[in-house]
Amino acid sequence: MxxxxxxxxxxxxxxxxxxxxxxxxxxxxxxxxxxxxxxxxxxxxxxxxxxxxxxxxxxxxxxxxxxxxxxxxxxxxxxxxxxxxxxxxxxxxxxxxxxxxxxxxxxxxxxxxxxxxxxxxVCMIGFQRRFDPTFSALKARIDAGEIGTPEMLVVTSRDPGAPPVDYIRHSGGIFKDMLIHDFDIFRWILDDEADTLHATGSVLTDPAIEAAGDIDCTAVTIRTKRGRLCQINTTRRAAYGYDQRFEVLGSEGLLQAGNVRPTEVVAYSKTEVSSDVPEAFFLERYRAAYALEITHFFEAVTQGKPVRTTVADGVKALELAEAATRSWREGRTVKLDEAAR
Amino acid sequence: MxxxxxxxxxxxxxxxxxxxxxxxxxxxxxxxxxxxxxxxxxxxxxxxxxxxxxxxxxxxxxxxxxxxxxxxxxxxxxxxxxxxxxxxxxxxxxxxxxxxxxxxxxxxxxxxxxxxxxxxxVCMIGFQRRFDPTFSALKARIDAGEIGTPEMLVVTSRDPGAPPVDYIRHSGGIFKDMLIHDFDIFRWILDDEADTLHATGSVLTDPAIEAAGDIDCTAVTIRTKRGRLCQINTTRRAAYGYDQRFEVLGSEGLLQAGNVRPTEVVAYSKTEVSSDVPEAFFLERYRAAYALEITHFFEAVTQGKPVRTTVADGVKALELAEAATRSWREGRTVKLDEAAR
Amino acid sequence: MxxxxxxxxxxxxxxxxxxxxxxxxxxxxxxxxxxxxxxxxxxxxxxxxxxxxxxxxxxxxxxxxxxxxxxxxxxxxxxxxxxxxxxxxxxxxxxxxxxxxxxxxxxxxxxxxxxxxxxxxVCMIGFQRRFDPTFSALKARIDAGEIGTPEMLVVTSRDPGAPPVDYIRHSGGIFKDMLIHDFDIFRWILDDEADTLHATGSVLTDPAIEAAGDIDCTAVTIRTKRGRLCQINTTRRAAYGYDQRFEVLGSEGLLQAGNVRPTEVVAYSKTEVSSDVPEAFFLERYRAAYALEITHFFEAVTQGKPVRTTVADGVKALELAEAATRSWREGRTVKLDEAAR
Amino acid sequence: MxxxxxxxxxxxxxxxxxxxxxxxxxxxxxxxxxxxxxxxxxxxxxxxxxxxxxxxxxxxxxxxxxxxxxxxxxxxxxxxxxxxxxxxxxxxxxxxxxxxxxxxxxxxxxxxxxxxxxxxxVCMIGFQRRFDPTFSALKARIDAGEIGTPEMLVVTSRDPGAPPVDYIRHSGGIFKDMLIHDFDIFRWILDDEADTLHATGSVLTDPAIEAAGDIDCTAVTIRTKRGRLCQINTTRRAAYGYDQRFEVLGSEGLLQAGNVRPTEVVAYSKTEVSSDVPEAFFLERYRAAYALEITHFFEAVTQGKPVRTTVADGVKALELAEAATRSWREGRTVKLDEAAR
Known part of the structure; x- marks a missing residue:
């Protein structure tokens, strides 16, 4: 060292x-x-x-x-x-x-x-979403007790378009490649671990994805050890771009994390009132988060502070991705203890 | 009686x-x-x-x-x-x-x-806007002290299209025909009387309106006896429909009254996120207000309560419309005491 | 007749x-x-x-x-x-x-x-939500092809507070009592039938609900015969009121149906920009819908037109509620054909 | 050189x-x-x-x-x-x-x-607002014809708090110190020059500002040579922070430039739905604009391109500030040709 x-x-x-x-x-x-x-x-x-x-x-x-x-x-x-x-x-x-x-x-x-x-x-895993200013402000407000006890989490996580099928073939599947981030968000936001997990999905955009043994949209439900609920919906192809939102229902209120827009222009035409679609993809959406996570890493290294996203978090997210893959393939609810074996 | x-x-x-x-x-x-x-x-x-x-x-x-x-x-x-x-x-x-x-x-x-x-x-004048649920809720919140002392008012009041020029010719001019409502809103919201008034305007939509001796868009500024400020902007022709908003700056905050939409549908297309344009015109926008003002009138009549919009309010609004007309015609700031003579 | x-x-x-x-x-x-x-x-x-x-x-x-x-x-x-x-x-x-x-x-x-x-x-079932102006406008826009083929539906359906436990005890359970509406929305919006259904849930608000054999929050996932996905999240107790939203992802875009607010007042304080919480409960939220469904019923009766919400729709929604109850109780994914038996 | x-x-x-x-x-x-x-x-x-x-x-x-x-x-x-x-x-x-x-x-x-x-x-003046991503996107959309001919501009420009009175005493007054930016925005957005200008104002926050010979809130109206209208409202003290918005009505629609929020968190409490107040002050609000204007300057220098904000623009904005000061002091509408003498 x-x-x-x-x-x-x-x-x-x-x-x-x-x-x-x-x-x-x-x-x-x-x-x-x-x-x-x-x-x-x-x-x-x-x-x-x-x-x-x-x-x-x-x-x-x-x-x-x-x-x-x-x-x-x-x-x-x-x-x-x-x-x-x-x-x-x-x-x-x-x-x-x-x-x-x-x-x-x-x-x-x-x-x-x-x-x-x-x-x-120090080993930090690049779950940059935890450093997104909107997401981390929301988490801080939960931790400050603003909505009481968190009870339900709904995550919307949609890519603007599927990667090449060749990439998908070696990606480990949608749960490891794409939802890994959402599984990490789930653990972080609800501050709880999964007890059971159910995943289903479909191929709706490109049959080649099915041929590659994968799916392009999924619906996952997790019930935590404390009985909290989480639903995640994802797709590889949202026509309107990159959609990254979640909301947390607590015993005292609700917190939503919305998308970021490139500008704050609002236009009124004869037929509609419109604003920008969200930032195009992860490089734009998480620009600030990428900068903040690197700063965090080097601060942790130089100041001996713990990192926010450890390799243990990476392992836990992977366990959820494994469980989701199994649930989807076998058409059944998976108990996490079983998956973790 | x-x-x-x-x-x-x-x-x-x-x-x-x-x-x-x-x-x-x-x-x-x-x-x-x-x-x-x-x-x-x-x-x-x-x-x-x-x-x-x-x-x-x-x-x-x-x-x-x-x-x-x-x-x-x-x-x-x-x-x-x-x-x-x-x-x-x-x-x-x-x-x-x-x-x-x-x-x-x-x-x-x-x-x-x-x-x-x-x-x-009892004589009540049909300034129905004071009964609009959004406007009257805002007024009640001012009265409850939520934004401290009201200091500035900005009124946006736009019609979706000009009436026939023949109507305009007998309308008394844009200030008496259209801004009469805004002058009443001004007095009601700021709870103050005009000291000086400045109005200017143009014909930008139809030269026939100019030929009729009128204008189709105006910008009015009022300074009250207590030094509060009010700006009103109006047009006869807003391409996107009927636009009725105002905002009140107070010493402790701001209150805005927004338009009402027919539905709460939001659409994301490849290029924009859009919602409905505002309700089409006054019959739709003030539907609830028309019902509430009639109820108010008959309650005042049967229960002997004062009405919210008296004939004196009608006279005061007309004084402001007269002053605005004079200010616009003569290109100068008008003192209200002078106008009221 | x-x-x-x-x-x-x-x-x-x-x-x-x-x-x-x-x-x-x-x-x-x-x-x-x-x-x-x-x-x-x-x-x-x-x-x-x-x-x-x-x-x-x-x-x-x-x-x-x-x-x-x-x-x-x-x-x-x-x-x-x-x-x-x-x-x-x-x-x-x-x-x-x-x-x-x-x-x-x-x-x-x-x-x-x-x-x-x-x-x-004629037999019409009171699924009034199909007559809500926002929901029915959204449905019409799907039918007009605005978002291409509908692929995913996310329904948020939250009550402001649980009814008395005695009511719950005779309600048939949360799926028949509360989600019956959401199951109908699902069928109507996606224009498809369920193939498999997964439901889970918890008691997070009141142990008496558990004692009554019921739950107070649920997460349901449906996969349709055509592979479309639907997630429904519900709770008996949303601290901020009655929350009735859904969004439909299509191959070409997204449509969201939002809540209705009592007024369009927006307030800026030193710490936040705020607007009204949604309409308090179903009587307020669906006021227009209740009027429209009754008009629809009598028009159907007098003009011999089909009704939008038939008794067959009522049966189908009940089948889904039965399947959800079974899925929740048995902790497994339920095939609808099995449930319908 | x-x-x-x-x-x-x-x-x-x-x-x-x-x-x-x-x-x-x-x-x-x-x-x-x-x-x-x-x-x-x-x-x-x-x-x-x-x-x-x-x-x-x-x-x-x-x-x-x-x-x-x-x-x-x-x-x-x-x-x-x-x-x-x-x-x-x-x-x-x-x-x-x-x-x-x-x-x-x-x-x-x-x-x-x-x-x-x-x-x-090359001489470029630091009107950084022209480089704000929201403002410049809006301007580009006007130039692309999206709202037809621009007709009215409403500018809201509010500081979160007044500077020390000693600063105000040497600032040249609110019109040269603060509205100079808004006058530049006016010329840039409407692409037109002032014909007449009317300004009024008050001291509502601190009597010491009056003693210093200045005001702390103003309402300015400009009518351009082509008959277009502009209203500017400003205050030194907006309790909710730094408020920088404008909207442009055109013959075919409306474009609004809104504030930027630190995060996209939305919170639902028992009484309200709230989001962040705008960025705190100009350093935060115009962070991107400051970077973009410096890039623009050096590109102009190295590539021999014209700058967007010339010293002539600085002179023109100052002429408007002079005219506004005169209008406010003398209580009358000022003709710009007269002011420019």
Whole structure:
């Protein structure tokens, strides 16, 4: 573990120079006391471009992991590389920020959790939604008791369009790929764990998704150990864009988290009063959240504070995704204890 | 004055079987203890149709005014007949509900005020906006002190389309015909009287309106005796319909009165999120207000309570309309004491 | 069956002089061509009061059913009397408007459907929500193709407070008593039938509800024969009032039906921008719907048009309520064909 | 004028290390191809702190103006220094970005306009509102013809609280200090020039403001050369925060620009449905606008494009502020040709 006291900057290696890697790189470049040293990507050209942009160097995995000066890794590479890079980071006593999901298998995800615990390094999972200003303000208001005891949660989570079927084929399925975020929101907002889970779904947009063994819309219901209820509805294809809302009914009131609009223009025509559709997709919608989570990570690392989204949270969300997959496939309610086995 | 005690119904004569007459007739027919006896209109056919609908009879002015059993008159005939019918009602000791404006001249309006005062009859002017559920709830909240001292009022008052130019020619001008309502709102909401008034305007929709000596959009500013400010913006032609909003800034907050929509449907298309345009015109927008003002009138009559919109209010609104007309014509700020002379 | 041609009014008997009976009586009293002749209630005093208000007479069941002049019955008595009164109406060739639910058992509800079909009388069930201006405008826009093919429906249906536990004990349970409306909305909006249904729920407000064998909040998921998804969330106790919303995702967009507010006042204080909570409960929220459904019923009767909410719809909604009850009790997904057996 | 081709960065001197100076410094530090070289402030400590933050040096006016390597100046010092710094920048052939107002006197403001024109340097005035995403999207939609011909503009512009009276005493008065922005919005949105202007106002919050010869709330009406109307309402003290809205009525519709909220949380309590008050003040509300205007300035400098807010715009806004001051003081409508003399 690098000593971060005394103003010496934390040196960082970013794995993955794709869309999300570029966002994290830009955000961490803005952190005081943080220096982007390496960019690692199998696509050397992408790595070089990103490195150049921030005055960093291109490295390969061994080079980056082998450099004792590197205090933290930021993992934004493809899902199948996450676990291995977490394990290596832990072995090298480097703090880890890793994009969701930890892994597509519970076994490997749990191995990661064990490894970082043993190594005593910080490991934060990129559930950026918990850092969205609207979502985190809502959570703070629940915690302040504004709506009494939370009782029901309704999550609407809709993508503007399905990814390529080839991506879907290797995604682990809609529950691990897409609802993983919603499962994390569920645990965070209701502050409770699932007792039973029911999931169903359909293919309504593209038969190729069915051929790939997946579905494109789902309806999930969770009943918690304390009897609270959660419903999640999702689709891969909302014609009007990216729709990310939830509402929490409490014993004393209701809190809703709405979408963010690009502008506050309202237009009155002869037939309707209209405003903007929501921000187009996650890069726009969660722009502030991505910046805030990186700040949070480095504050946790430098100040020794706990992170808001731990690898244990990543494992728990994956357990729910596994349970949902099983429920959908078998057409039955799944007990979480059974799923967690 | 008819004795209304003992459950004997008040018998009523309605003058004017046009659009607004039909609304008042239907509303008063629903009042317990009220009976529509006569409908009077120069258009005998219209009178007959309305009378038939409510089991009433057709009468002429003398017949209706001469019937001692008639306890109240409801005057919805053309503006040039209002004053005469009010005077006759007063002379016959009949209570009066009269549509706005009292008259197009201050002199005659004041004569009406004097006459009803001397006769001791109730005389209510149809400023129905004061009975709109949204507007009256807002007023009640001001009165309850929710926003501290009211300081500024901004009134948006827009018609969906100009009436025929022939109507405009005999309307007394936009200030007496259209803004008379807004001047009443101003006095009611700010609970203050005008000290100075400035009005300007233009013809932007139809040159024929200019040829008729009128304008089709105006901007009025009033400064009250206590230094409070009011701005009114109006147009004869809002492409999106009937727009009736105002907002009151107080020392402790702001209250806005918004439009009413026909339905609460919200639609998300690929390009926008839309809801209904406001209710189409005054008959729809103020449907509830028309019913409530008639109830209020008959309650005042039967229970001896004061009316919310007196003939004095009608005179005051007309003074403001006169002042606005003068300000616009002469291109200068008008002092109300001067205008009232 | 009474001949309604030639302007002879349809004479009507209302069964039940309670809250909803009074509403229907007032609405039908306003219908041209309709005359309220009898009010029937075991509570003679309530019957007498309501009869007096509309110039009708008090009768008992036999008297009303035995009067051949009665062309239609309006049944608003307690649920356990519905089936018997429908059967008698059918036997007497009287048209029937009956409050939901038809009955608490499928067997008797189906017997009613058979009886009215054989008798050839109109039988309309009081699913008034289908007549709510917002809901019916939304449905018309779906039917016009505005959002393409409907794919998902999310229904939020929350009461402001639980009825007395004694009422709950005889209500047939939350699914038959409360969600019966939501099940009807589901069928109407998605224009599809359930294939599988999953229901879960909890008691979160009052342990006495659990003791009565019922729950106070539920989460239901339906998958239709065409693969469409529906989620319904309900509670007996929403602190902020009566919450009646739904949204329909289609292949081309989204339509939301929102709550109705008493006024359009918006207030800005030092800490928040606020508007009214929704209309307090069903009598306020569905005031327009109650009037429109009665008009619809008598138009159907006099003009021989089909009714929008048939007794078959009542049976179907009850089948869903039965399936939901079974799903909740047995903790498993229920196949509708099985439930319908 | 520095040659900015070939990737050599433009070196910049910032005058003023106060609140707005710090914002501009941070934003220009993020521009590619731009280097902050000097910070100048009579408060050497503030200058040093800001310089240190961005790796710049502290300089005095002569040092910064005398350095031929400085290609552009950014003037955020007190208003009474603006004109002199613009003149010096022009003399040294440096491009200028200057905060509003250009000067408190028309004579000196015009001298600045002349000087930069003769020098051929870019001179942009900091009317940042034109760069607000909501306002500029609205303007683009007007320009695209969405609402036909613009006819009326209503501007609501309210500060959350009055500045210290000592500031007010040297501010040039509310019209030059505060409404200068609104006058610029008026010209930009209606794309027209004032023909006549009427202003009135009051002191309603603090008698000390009256003693200082100023007012704290105003109502301004402008009629343009083409007969369009504009109303502006402002106050120094809106209890609920910073309120920046306007709406434009056109021949075909209406466009409204609303406030921006910190979050999209909506809360339902027992008594109201509430959302956040608007962003607290201009630093929060116009955060994006400040960044965008600086980018715009340097793009104009490096690419030789015209700036959106010229020194001529600054002069025009000042003419309106002069006219408004005269109208308010003299209690009469002012003709702009007269005011411009």
């Amino acid at each position: 690098t000593d971060t006291a005394g103003g010496k900057p934390i040196e960082v290696a970013v794995f993955g120079a794709g869309r999300i890697g570029r966002i994290h790189a830009a955000n961490l470049a803005r952190q005081p006391g943080v220096r982007l040293k390496y960019v690692v990507d199998v696509n050397r050209e992408a790595a070089a471009a990103l490195a150049a942009q921030h005055g960093a160097q291109v490295a390969d995995i061994d080079g980056a992991m082998g450099d004792a000066a590197i205090g933290a890794t930021v993992i934004c590479s493809s899902t199948d590389t996450h676990a291995e890079l977490i394990l290596q980071s832990a072995a090298q006593k480097k703090h880890v920020f890793c994009e969701k999901p930890v892994d597509l298998t519970l076994e490997r995800a749990r191995a990661c959790a064990d490894a970082v615990a043993r190594a005593g390094v | 008819t004795d209304t005690a003992g459950g004997k119904p008040i018998e009523v004569a309605v003058f004017g079987a046009g659009r607004i007459g039909r609304i008042h007739a239907a509303n008063l027919a629903r009042q317990p203890g009220v009976r529509l006896k006569y409908v009077v209109d120069v258009n005998r056919e219209a009178a007959a149709a309305l009378a038939a609908q409510h089991g009433a009879q057709v009468a002429d002015i003398d017949g209706a005014m001469g019937d001692a059993a008639i306890g109240a008159t409801v005057i919805c005939s053309s503006t040039d007949t209002h004053a005469e019918l009010i005077l006759q009602s007063a002379a016959q000791k009949k209570h009066v509900f009269c549509e706005k404006p009292v008259d197009l001249t201050l002199e005659r309006a004041r004569a009406c005020a004097d006459a009803v005062a001397r006769a001791g009859v | 009474t001949d309604t041609a030639g302007g002879k009014p349809i004479e009507v008997a209302v069964f039940g002089a309670g809250r909803i009976g009074r509403i229907h009586a007032a609405n039908l009293a306003r219908q041209p061509g309709v005359r309220l002749k009898y009010v029937v209630d075991v509570n003679r005093e309530a019957a007498a009061a309501l009869a007096a208000q509309h110039g009708a007479q008090v009768a008992d069941i036999d008297g009303a059913m035995g009067d051949a002049a009665i062309g239609a019955t309006v049944i608003c008595s307690s649920t356990d009397t519905h089936a018997e009164l429908i059967l008698q109406s059918a036997a007497q060739k009287k048209h029937v408007f009956c409050e939901k639910p038809v009955d608490l058992t499928l067997e008797r509800a189906r017997a009613c459907a058979d009886a009215v079909a054989r008798a050839g009388v | 520095t040659d900015t081709a070939g990737g050599k960065p433009i070196e910049v001197a910032v005058f003023g290390a106060g609140r707005i100076g710090r914002i501009h410094a941070a934003n220009l530090a993020r521009q590619p191809g731009v280097r902050l070289k000097y910070v100048v402030d009579v408060n050497r400590e503030a200058a040093a702190a800001l310089a240190a933050q961005h790796g710049a040096q502290v300089a005095d006016i002569d040092g910064a103006m005398g350095d031929a390597a400085i290609g552009a100046t950014v003037i955020c010092s007190s208003t009474d220094t603006h004109a002199e710094l613009i003149l010096q920048s022009a003399a040294q052939k440096k491009h200028v970005f200057c905060e509003k107002p250009v000067d408190l006197t028309l004579e000196r403001a015009r001298a600045c306009a002349d000087a930069v024109a003769r020098a051929g340097v």
